[in-house]
Amino acid sequence: MAPSLPADSKPTGEHFKKSHPKAKKLLADKFFWTDEYSPINGSETASDAVDDFWEWLDSTKSPNVSKYINNTLDEWVVDINRMRSAQGSDPEKCTGELASDANMYDEFVVAIAFAQFIKLGFVDSKVASLALTAITRQLDPKVLEYRHSDPAEAVTYLSKIKDALTQMDKQ
Secondary structure (H helix, E strand, C coil), rough: CCCCCCCCCCCCHHHHHHHCHHHHHHHHHHHHCCCCCCCCCCCHHHHHHHHHHHHHHCCCCCCCHHHHHHHHHHHCCHHHHHHHHHCCCCCHHHHHCHHHHHHHHHHHHHHHHHHHHHHHCCCCCHHHHHHHHHHHHHHCCHHHHHHCCCHHHHHHHHHHHHHHHHCEEEE
16 A cells, blocks of 8 residues: 555645646545555556546547547457456456456546546546446445455545545536
């Protein structure tokens, strides 16, 4: 786990510095900016997704985030049909043959939802729905046992992520 910051410290880093005021207010918990389980830098998938998405947002005139998700997954993944099979709400996909793909997909869509909110102060309603489905799937007891050495700790941080997602402005 990442070292704890002193109680009086504030988040830092490029994502925080460039974030929308709404994001700084809603995501005041340092967890979102510094923790190894955070949705924006808690995994290589999340960190890469946020950086790539922000670059794409800066270069596009009319962002279609759902299309961006599909195109990026198509570029990142060797077998896009397998990745598409891994999507959805079924937690069994996160523990069986499709576990690697399903869990990567969940991390990716959650990171994109947070990336959009952090940069723009809102999240596309379709993307928010995908991210909430992903987090709900990750909170399933079978998935928690499969993925985490400390399921109780995972429930704590996944619940923070879910709570923040539900409070984000949607468009």
